[in-house]
Amino acid sequence: MTTTASQRLEEALVRVDDETGQGKIVFTKVYRDEARRAAEAADHRARVGTPLSALDGAIVSIKDLLDVAGETTTAGSIISRDGPPAKVDADVVRRLRAAGAVIIGKTNMTEYAFSGIGLNPHYGTPGNAHDRSRIPGGSSSGAGVSVASGMAEIAIGSDTGGSIRIPAALNGLVGLKPTQNRVSREGAFALSYSLDTLGPLAPNVAVVAATDAILAGEVNDALAQRAVAGLRVGIPRGMLFAETEDVVASAFENAMSRLSTAGARVSDEPLDDLLRQSTRVQSPVSFAAVEASHVHKDTLDTRAKDFDPMVRKRLARGRELDAPGYVGMLRERTHLLPVMDLRLADFDVLALPTIPFVAPRISDVLDEDNFVRTNALILRNPAVFNFYDLPALSLPIPHDGALPVGLMLVGQRGRDRDLLAVGAAVEALFSQV
Missing domain, CATH: 3.90.1300.10 (Amidase signature (AS) domain)
Structure with a gap:
C-alpha cells in the first residue's frame, strides 16, 4: 500500500509522463525537483510526528492563472508569455506551501478563464478523464482532468461563472465555489473583479473541506456533523x-x-x-x-x-x-x-x-x-x-x-x-x- 508523499508523487509523475496519457496537455509546467524536495520534507515530518496540516504531503496542482515567484503567469494565453515574472507567490500558493502541500505543477486552462467549455487553441485541449473525445469543462480544464486522471490528489481552480463546478461535474469530482471574500485572490490573474473566486477540486468532500480551510487561512478545519434527516x-x-x-x-x-x-x-x-x-x-x-x-x-x-x-x-x-x-x-x-x-x-x-x-x-x-x-x-x-x-x-x-x-x-x-x-x-x- 502506498503511504508516503514521495511514493504518491512518483506515481503521479509516471501518469504525467506517460506517452499514452495527457500529461503534456493537462500541465503547462511540472515542478519535478521542487515537488520531490517538498514530498521528502513532508515524509520526514510524518516520520517524526510533526505534520503541518491535514494537507501535509498532499499532491496538488494549481491553475495557470496563479502566480509563482520568478515565473510568468500565462493564464492560458500566448500573449501573457511575454509578461514579467511574478515577484511573489499568489496568496493561495503561499498558504498551500505553508501547509506542506506538494505542488506538482500548473494546469492548462481556457485562455484568460473566459469559457466553460475548456478549449484552448494555444496549448491544446485536455480530453475528459472519462472519455478523451469529450470536453473537460472549463475554464479549469487541466485542473479537473489532473485529479480525475490521478496526476494530482487536489487541484486549485478559479470560478467566475462555474469554472470549478463545471469540470468537477463533467469529470466526476467534488468542486467548491466559495463565497467570494472567503479566499484571497491576490496573485490570481483576474477575469472579473466582481465575480472571481478560488477553490478546490478533489475526489471527495472531506479533502475539499480540508483544502478550503487552508485556502481561507482557518486554523480549525473540522466540519460539523450533519444528518440528511431534517435537512x-x-x-x-x-x-x-x-x-x-x-x-x-x-x-x-x-x-x-x-x-x-x-x-x-x-x-x-x-x-x-x-x-x-x-x-x-x-x-x-x-x-x-x-x-x-x-x-x-x-x-x-x-x-x-x-x-x-x-x-x-x-x-x-x-x-x-x-x-x-x-x-x-x-x-x-x-x-x-x-x-x-x-x-x-x-x-x-x-x-x-x-x-x-x-x-x-x-x-x-x-x-x-x-x-x-x-x-x-x-x-x-x-x-x-x-x-x-x-x-x-x-x-x-x-x-x-x-x-x-x-x-x-x-x-x-x-x-x-x-x-x-x-x-x-x-x-x-x-x-x-
Whole structure:
C-alpha cells in the first residue's frame, strides 16, 4: 500500500509522463525537483510526528492563472508569455506551501478563464478523464482532468461563472465555489473583479473541506456533523431546469428521492423571479465581459490576432457598456444580494443539476454557433450563483451512465462550512449501496 508523499508523487509523475496519457496537455509546467524536495520534507515530518496540516504531503496542482515567484503567469494565453515574472507567490500558493502541500505543477486552462467549455487553441485541449473525445469543462480544464486522471490528489481552480463546478461535474469530482471574500485572490490573474473566486477540486468532500480551510487561512478545519434527516432542501424548478438531458434529469430526480426517503424536507421553490434578475442586470453584457475588457484593454487592439477568437469576441463585447451603465449594474447587484439572502434563509441548501447535460464531444463544439450555444447552457446554472455570491458545491451523482453527472448544492452566503457539512452528509448517503 502506498503511504508516503514521495511514493504518491512518483506515481503521479509516471501518469504525467506517460506517452499514452495527457500529461503534456493537462500541465503547462511540472515542478519535478521542487515537488520531490517538498514530498521528502513532508515524509520526514510524518516520520517524526510533526505534520503541518491535514494537507501535509498532499499532491496538488494549481491553475495557470496563479502566480509563482520568478515565473510568468500565462493564464492560458500566448500573449501573457511575454509578461514579467511574478515577484511573489499568489496568496493561495503561499498558504498551500505553508501547509506542506506538494505542488506538482500548473494546469492548462481556457485562455484568460473566459469559457466553460475548456478549449484552448494555444496549448491544446485536455480530453475528459472519462472519455478523451469529450470536453473537460472549463475554464479549469487541466485542473479537473489532473485529479480525475490521478496526476494530482487536489487541484486549485478559479470560478467566475462555474469554472470549478463545471469540470468537477463533467469529470466526476467534488468542486467548491466559495463565497467570494472567503479566499484571497491576490496573485490570481483576474477575469472579473466582481465575480472571481478560488477553490478546490478533489475526489471527495472531506479533502475539499480540508483544502478550503487552508485556502481561507482557518486554523480549525473540522466540519460539523450533519444528518440528511431534517435537512431543508429547496429545488429551484423553472429556468434552470430547461433543456436538461434525460440522463441528467433522471439522476437528479433519483438523488432527490433518496434525500427525501432519508428524511430530508425536499420542496420545489419558485425562485425564477430572482434568478432572472442576473440575466436582466447583465444585459446586454456581463460583468465578466466588462471587467475583462478593462483587464485586457492594452492588448485587445495591439495583439488582437493572438487571442483565441472565441475569447476575443467576448472581450470585445465588454466595450459596449459605458461607465454609467457599469455603475448601474453594480448598484443593482448590491441591492439584489440581500434579497436573495432573505429568500434562502429557511433552507439549508438549494439543489439542482450542476449542468444540464453530460460532457459533449469536442468535435461538436468546434463550430462557432455550437460553441456559443453550448457555452451559454453550460454556464447557465452555475453562473447565477456567482452573481448572488453564494457558496456552491458540485457532487457526483451515482447513476448507471458511463459519463458523470453533477449535483449542485447551494448554501447561504458566508456559510461555506455549513454547506460543506451538508455536502458530506449527502455524499455519505450516496455512498450507501
